[in-house]
Amino acid sequence: MSRTPRMSRSTYRVLSSVALLALAAGGVTACGDNDSASSPTASSSATSSASPGSATAAEPKLHMVNNGGHRVAFYVTQGNGSTIVLDSGGGEYSSQWKDIVPKLHAATGATVITYDRAGLGKSDVVPGAWKAESAVSDLKAGLKKLGVTKDVTLVSHSQAGEIANYLAQDNPKLLSGAVLVDANLPQFFTDEEIPRLVAGTQPEVDAAKKDPEKPENRQLISTAEGFAAAHKAFHKVTWPASVPVTVMVSEKTPFAGSPEDAQRWRDAAASFAQEAPNRTLVTAKGTSHEVPTDRPDLVLKEIEAMFAARH
Numbered sequence: 001m002s003r004t005p006r007m008s009r010s011t012y013r014v015l016s017s018v019a020l021l022a023l024a025a026g027g028v029t030a031c032g033d034n035d036s037a038s039s040p041t042a043s044s045s046a047t048s049s050a051s052p053g054s055a056t057a058a059e060p061k062l063h064m065v066n067n068g069g070h071r072v073a074f075y076v077t078q079g080n081g082s083t084i085v086l087d088s089g090g091g092e093y094s095s096q097w098k099d100i101v102p103k104l105h106a107a108t109g110a111t112v113i114t115y116d117r118a119g120l121g122k123s124d125v126v127p128g129a130w131k132a133e134s135a136v137s138d139l140k141a142g143l144k145k146l147g148v149t150k151d152v153t154l155v156s157h158s159q160a161g162e163i164a165n166y167l168a169q170d171n172p173k174l175l176s177g178a179v180l181v182d183a184n185l186p187q188f189f190t191d192e193e194i195p196r197l198v199a200g201t202q203p204e205v206d207a208a209k210k211d212p213e214k215p216e217n218r219q220l221i222s223t224a225e226g227f228a229a230a231h232k233a234f235h236k237v238t239w240p241a242s243v244p245v246t247v248m249v250s251e252k253t254p255f256a257g258s259p260e261d262a263q264r265w266r267d268a269a270a271s272f273a274q275e276a277p278n279r280t281l282v283t284a285k286g287t288s289h290e291v292p293t294d295r296p297d298l299v300l301k302e303i304e305a306m307f308a309a310r311h
Contacts, residue, residue: 070125072142073122080111084104084152086155087160089160089292113148115142132234149174159184165186165234165239169237182248183248185268189231205220245278248282249265250289254289
């Protein structure tokens with residue numbers, strides 16, 4: 001039996017929502033509950049529309065959306081027609097995309113939406129175990145409130161891959177395409193891999209419990225709770241054949257210190273990509289798990305290519 005490796009920080013972000021706290025996104029204008037109901041396709045004095053190649057960057061506008069008794073922060077950069085949604089990796093805030101959003105908006109002219117998952121950024125804390133299905137509910141509620149019901153290009157990093165897979169499986173007509181950036185995929189979470197992840201991250205979970213009020217510790221604890229059962233269920237999720245997807249995998253993977261786990265990560269991405277002809281596998285050369293930070297140019301290129309292919 002092989003020894004379970006000690007996991008790196010980027011590794012247990014695959015399991016958890018832990019990451020170094022990011023700086024809050026700048027230039028965001030808060031608005032009240034009445035503004036939360038407005039559609040991102042409508043004009044607003046706090047936002048500006050832009051066509052592809054526009055020299056003037058639109059400012060994101062904050063919408064606080066209520067769902068199930070808690071509020072979730074959505075940031076809308078106004079565009080025309082289609083929508084691109086950027087979903088952050090575990091423990092990351094909407095600010096993970098702050099440098100990509102204006103470039104993506106200028107290149108495509110689309111409305112670009114980011115958001116803070118529950119317990120992160122400006123969104124309310126939700127007690128108890130982290131559940132992908134609850135995160136999907138928050139995202140769907142936000143998009144519905146913002147008037148987005150179709151033609152979404154979804155971009156998901158790391159843990160957000162779980163949200164993407166559940167959302168796509170249950171709501172394929174909502175999506176026109178997706179880019180999964182070194183994302184959690186069902187194929188990876190096998191009966192052999194799940195115990196390795198749980199054992200490898202246990203020291204970090206134990207350390208987090210000594211200071212459970214820190215946001216990053218709270219996220220790790222909530223995700224670790226019920227992790228094995230949740231990911232046995234996730235392993236059975238299937239991506240709809242009708243939704244094209246680009247699967248980006250980092251060169252180093254989250255498991256740079258464990259060749260066995262790194263190969264399983266790559267194999268999972270390859271297996272996912274091979275399941276339908278409208279899926280493309282892209283290896284992000286020279287990158288760690290933090291592909292949006294290491295190679296924002298490549299992430300932009302793949303998002304723009306997916307968007308252009310569908311519009």
